[in-house]
Every structure is written in structure tokens, then in C-alpha cells.
Amino acid sequence: MSETALPGYILIAPQESTFTYLVDRDGAVVHTWKSDFNAGLTATLTEDGHLFRAGKVANDHYIHGSGGVIEEYDWDGNLVWQYFYNDSSEFQHHDFTILPNGDVLFIAAEIITADEALALGRDPSKLRDGFLVADKLVEVKPEGFSGGEVVWQWRAIDHIIQDVSPGRATYGSVAAHPERIDFNYEGRPSFPDGWTHMNSVDYDPDTDQILISSRNYNEIWIIDHSTSTAEAAGHTGGDWGHGGDLLYRWGNPEAYRAGTRADRQLNGQHDAKWIDAGLPGAGDIFVFDNGADRLGGKYSRVLELTVPTAGDGIYYLSADGAYGPSEASWSYTADVPTTYYSARMSGAQRLPDGNTLTTVGDAGTLVEVTPQGRAAWVYDADRTLLEGAAPGSETSVFYATWYPEDYAGFAGKALIAQDATLGMLSRYATNAVETTLGTSKALMVGSPVSLAASSA
Template sequence: MKKKLLLICCFLVNIPFTTSQNTVGTISITNAVEEGYTLFTNHTEVFLINNCGQVVKQWTSDFPPGNAVYLLENGNILRAGRTSSTDITFGGQGGVIELFDWDGILLWRYFYDTPQHRQHHDVFPMPNGNILILAATVMTDTEAIQAGRDPNSLPDSELYNERIIEVEIVGFNQANIVWEWNINDHLVQDFDNTKDNFGDVSASPEKLDINFLNGGSGGANWLHINSIQYYPNLDQIVLSSRNLSEIWIIDHSTTTAEAATSSGGTYGKGGDLLYRWGNPQSYRQGTEIDRRLYGQHYPHFIDDGLNDAGKIILFNNGNGRNPSFSEAFIINPPTDAPGVYSYTPDTAYGPLSTDYNYLDPINPQDFFSNILSSAQRLPNGNTLICEGANGRLFEIDTNENLVWEYISPVHNISGLILTQEDDPGTIPNNTFRAIKYTPDYPAFLNRDLTPGNVIELNGNLNPCDNLDVNEFEIANISLYPNPVIDQLYLSGSSEVNSYILHDVLGNIVREKMLDAQSINFSSLNSGIYFLRLRSDNSSITKKIIKQ
């Protein structure tokens, strides 16, 4: 949070002051941090915190994470929870999807949890109000063998198919399934020519080899998809298979019937894989030397208006790599047309190298999370990283300087809250993912964002109190008149050199350098806008009413 809010925070919240280094909560912060609010979930709680670690909003569920959580544009919270079911169990298990309003009222609770299917890891809020749900379904050993699985690679005597369903919310606890995709409709094998899906694995990159185990045991949870993210620009879904160390892209424009085939949809390939990357051994177009991913999480297209928009960012965990270290990747899949990915037969999908790769700048092995985690590109060019296994959230600028660091003080199993100066390494404070929302995000319109206490006990605001006082210069800008008809004037704006104007839906209306002490609003429609003013190392957002 910028200094303009920090001073207010100090008066609003009575927090004991100490001079020691924080061990949990906000560890460090600089003026270059992106202004905004970070969302994450631990135990049964969902927290929305400012950059000082103060809770701006908190939601409580009856269920621990299962695992994803999102803040919707209308202020609602979409969250997956973990039930006590033991029918389908593995890391990331869920079973229930919940929708809460801004005030914490439960609006909808839908169980997708039976002996034959169970939600896990991720859900996704669609632009039309529907919800994508990731689920595992059970294939018996007979079904798996008929699909071409080597019987010697069935130690659990069953196999989990991975399914995505899109549901329409009905009432308080019901849903209509309006679309479905299953990976078991897109398999290939060359093990047994008397069984289904027999073909040439190396010539079928659009299919998944049911016998590729990536060095694993072949257990029921052989794929372990841990993320589904939708990209509306292309109407495509990005998936992450942790156990196979691959990301996949599929077409969402198909009907359910087409999604079970290899034809139909915008891209003409039905539900087959449109693109895959990270481990070309899976379709026999490379060796271990060509492998780039190791148990990755949260691959997604970077949104419009951000640096590297349209490229894919992900957290590469490094699980199973020797030596072990994590990194954040950005790749730019080569295309022949928008959403049509370039491929040359008998080769691996490109690119050969990443467009961006963050490692710990001093010792790569000091940055390592074998599970969970995420990376997110922010409007000011910074990158927010969640080092999930350690409950550590941190933000780096474009020069990879650390500009914000936060350690979750919440015991992920019991909900125990640490006291400041406790060692966070003594508890499991695992954090699945963290997402930052800027102040102009529509969910915050007309909301009370008064900061409360920090999460940790005996907390303090030392890191924020020590911010450079120069931040006051951009924080104390005067804008007038507001409401505005034609010209909006800036006073005390010597630090400001550019601005971005958003509408209430978050769309960029204008982005340009500031070449005068005023901004012309005369051509804009009446309504509410959010004006982000930028200096060389900071930014601030103001709400503007255009009459």
C-alpha cells in the first residue's frame, strides 16, 4: 500500500510498535510495490490484505481449501473447499465449491463429491457467470486396460480420468452442467493393438499417451492436473499436469459432443490438445535433456494491458530436478494465426527458450517450493510470486529487485495464528496461490476498504513505517474539479509523468504520458473512472466522476 494509506493505517489501528525484524506478515516493502490488495486462503479463512499485511476483508468457510479462490468483479468470493470424503484422495483434493458475497453471506454451495467423481485443485469463474470445475473421475482397471494401459502400470487397480465441467448456478445448492471435456477421450497408445486408442504416439502430439508415466509409478493419480485457467480472447483453456510436467491448451468453443472427438470448434480439432509444452518426452519428441518443466503450477495467459500480454506465465516448481530450485517462466507459444499453434511433424512444440525466467539472483536453491505456488504479472510491470510451500509471497520489479515480501502466519491445518517474531518454519503455512487486485478493480467500487489488524498476533507496521517519505509527494496530489466536465487539473504533480484511465469494468480507456497539468475528459461518456497516476517508482489511483 502506498504511503498515502500507510499514515491513515497507523492512526486507525492500534498495533504495538517494536523495532525488531518481522518474521511473519509483511517482512519488507519499498515504494516500488504495486498498489493493491492480495487475496489468499489458509485453513478455513480467505484473506484480502493490503501491502502492509492489514486485513481489508476476511471471509470464513466451513471447509479448508480445496484449493483455488477468486475475488469476482461484483465483490463475491468464489472458493473451492475440501470435504472429508475418502473416496478419491490425493493432494489438492476438494469436493465443494462455494460462493460468498462481499459481506460473507453464503450464496451458493455445490458438492461435486461422490465415489465416482470429485472436484480438486481449481475452479474458474467464466465471463458469462458459469463456473469451470476441475474433477477426477474413476476408471476401473478393466476400463483402463481396454483404453490401452499396460496392466503392469496399474498398481492401484484403477486410474483417474481428468474432467472439466462447466456449470450454470441454480438456486442455493444446484447446478446444470452445460459443457464437459474428458482427457480419456483423447488418448493414444502403442502397447496393445487389440485395445482402444492404438496408434503412433510420436505422430500424435494432439493425444495423450496413456502409458507415459514420466518416471512415476503409474498410480491412479497419474496426471495430477493442478490448474485450469480460461483465456477469453481465444476461448481456450490452459491446463497444468504436475505429474507429467506439461501444460496443455484445449478449445472451449466446442460443444460437449465435439469435445469428445477430434473435430469441431473454432480450431477444428474438437477436444484434442491444441498445444503442449514442457516435456516433449510425453509424445516421444525429445529426451530428459529437452524437459523444461518440473511439477509446475498456475500457467495462464497474461491479460491485455500488461507487459507480455498474450504470453503464458507460470511457476516452475523444480520438483524432481537435481539440484532443486524454483523459477517463474514466461513463454510465447509460436502461432500461425491467433490461437493456432505452430507445429512441425516429428519435432517438439516451441518455443525452445523462455521470454523471461526469474531465479533467485544469489543462490537459485534458496528459492524452492516443491508444491503449490503461482506467479502473476502486475500492471506496473512487477511480478507477484507465491512460494507456496513456505507460505511466502513476494513481489519483484522489472529489474528483479525485491519490493515486497510477506510470510503467512496461519497454520494451514489447525488455523493457529503465529505471534510476530515466531519462526514460520515451525508450522505448515502452505499457500496454494496468491492473486493481487489493483484499487481500480470493479469489486472495490463503493466498498469500505478501511484496513484492520494484521493477521499475526502482536503485529507491527515497522516495514511500512520505514517507507521513503518521498512517497508523500505523489500521494498528496490534488485533482479538481471532481466531478469533472471537461478538464481535470492536477496540483502538486511534479512527480507524475504518465497515467492510465480505466472504466468501472477495468478496461483501459486511455494510457499516455502526462504532458500538461490537466487531463481532457470532454470526449468521454459520463460515469465513474479510475485514474492511475504514475511516477518513476510509484503509482496512485483516484476515482473520478465524469458528468
């Protein structure tokens, strides 16, 4: 373990595996859980030592980031809750978070028929498959072994505006309504009928607000969770008075006619999360900016955003009509930017000592960097294949999560290194040991980070 890496354990759920692993800082597996499903895609530990994990279930309408089931396992691997949200009209995907009251808040997709989309003002030339995949948020209160009560919903389709089809209720000036989503904006035409393609969700208990990442709009959004479901479908109500409309957005002012392509800050981003209270940068937003469509070359960045507010939970537009900040308060980019890159997945987590654990998702590589951008710890899961799989994306990771040694969920648990080793660790000295990654890039702990994942 590097002298500058914070002790603790890392939770990893490889994309094409039915196993979830807890590894120590020496790279040894100390605990595993087994599901019947490949990861779909998020996994998280709770303070009672239970694992919540999404599983991938086949669906004819959705491929990217597909899930369909959320499961809860106790520490011993017993399945204690299994909730399917997967049929021909709606399905869970990508990310979820556990709320303080124990409810599960997850991203889901719903099918909007061509007739419905056209009636709402969708440009016919941008409706290619005879339907539209729209995103929503669903909050479920677990009940019994396989039940759940839906207690709250928010639908993106309820908050659109468009200037293509006059006479529709959604018709209006996009520029005059940054709180609405331009129904006909296409930031990533390669994912046309995925529409918003939401891929992360987070919750702030202090403001009762939700943070969302929309990959196709190249933006992060904040909405109000204090609303009822009825208020969430409208434009008034809730603690902030705007119903389910966007309270804040950042990353791509072109999406609401406040800028051009050159003003875009985010490019296919993932894992937008608030930095938790008590950590360096608490209250700021972390986001992994993948960079697949970046002008000037493909490279990834980690951005920390200090969001300008007019008070807790109140956001305002700058004089030019765009939401701030104009630049990140902290960022990580490799010395040679194109050597640190993942086209999809990936994430970042601020640690108590100020370091940042980053997940380079395509490669299944974890890189902990210091505030100065030096490598403190490197773990390459792609070096060891799982379950006899062929080389490729079998160890791709949506994002990994660090837990401290004294995490409540580990109390009274045996954390003993097993024979299995999931990956390869670049370890011990801060300036002496190299490991060759799956991309054939050399990397030393204590050196500037330099690696790149294959595009997918």
C-alpha cells in the same frame, strides 16, 4: 510498503484454514470470509464483490489438491451458492475459473476402473491400485442456492493414444500424434494413479481456448472450448477443427516422443495462466515451475512464454517435432537457485507496472519481484500461526491474487485494517529492513530474493 510495490490488496486462502483473507500492502487484514471447509484450494473475487472459494471435502480416492465443493459468498460473508461435486466416482479438485458468462469451469477427477483402463490400453504394470484417477474439465452454470447445470465437459481419457496393447481403438504411434496423450507415459512415478494430475485451468475469451497444467506430464496443454460436449469427446469439430484433442503442449517433449528427459523444461509445475490484456506481456503464458524433479537440483522458477503461432489460436510444431518456444521470454530464478523453492502449489501474476507477484506456496510466502529480479515486496504468512495450529503447513497457500485499489468489487466497501495480522511483512525501506523467514533465510526488500520452502 516498498516504494516499488504497486498499491492494492492481496487475496490469500491458507490451505489449512477455513478463513480467506484480504490484506493490504502493509500486511494488515482488511477483510475476511469464513467457511466451514478448509481451502480446496482456489479463491477468487468477482467484480460484484463476491468471493468464490473451493473447499476441501473428504474423499477416499483423492488426497493431493483435494476439493469437493465450490462456494460463493457475498461481501458480508453470507453464503449464496454452494455446489458439491464429490462422490465415489468423481470430485472437484485444485483449481477453477469464472467464465465471462458467469459459469464456473473447474478441474475434476473421475475414477476409471481397472477393467476400463486395461480395455483402453493401460499397461498392467502401471495400474497399481485397482483403479485410475483420470482428470476432466466441467463447466457448471450456477442455479439457485445449491444447484448447477453441467453445460460442457472435456475428458482427458477421450484423447489418449498408446503403443502397448495392439487391437485397442487407442493403439497407434505416439510420436505421430502429439495431439493425443500417451496413456502409459509416467513423468512422475511417485503419483502413479493420479495419472495426469491436472492442477490449474485458465480461459482465454479471445480465442475461446482453455489452458491446463498437468503436473504428472510436466506439461501445459491448450484445448478448444468452442466445441460441444460431444465434439469435445472426439477429434473433429469446434472453431479449430480438432475436437477435444490438444491444440498445443509445452514443457516435456519426451511425453510425446519428441525429446528425452534432458529436454524437459517443466518439473511438477503449477498455475499456468495467460497474462491478461493490457498488462506487460499480454497474451504470453505464465507458469510457476516448481522443480521438484529437476535434474541438477531442486529449485523453482517463474517462466513467461511467448508461444509461437501461425495466427491467433493456431499453434505449430517446430522442425524437430516439438512445440516451441525453445526458451522463456522472461524468467525469474534466485541468484542462488536452490534458495527459492517450493515443491508444490505456488503461482505467479503479472502486475500492471511490470512487476510479478509470486507465491511460494509451501512456505506461504509472497514475493513481488521487479523485471530485473529484485525484491519489491515480501510477505510471509507463515510467521503467524492461524487458529492455534502447530508450526508446519497451516499457512501454505495455493496461490495468492493481487487486486488494484480501484477494483470494481471494492466499490462502496469499507477496507479497514483489522487487529489481526496474518503474517509478517518485510517493509518500508528498499535497502534497510530484513525479515527472517520461516526457513531462517534472511531477505531484504530491494535485494535479490533468497528463500526456500520445505519439501512436501
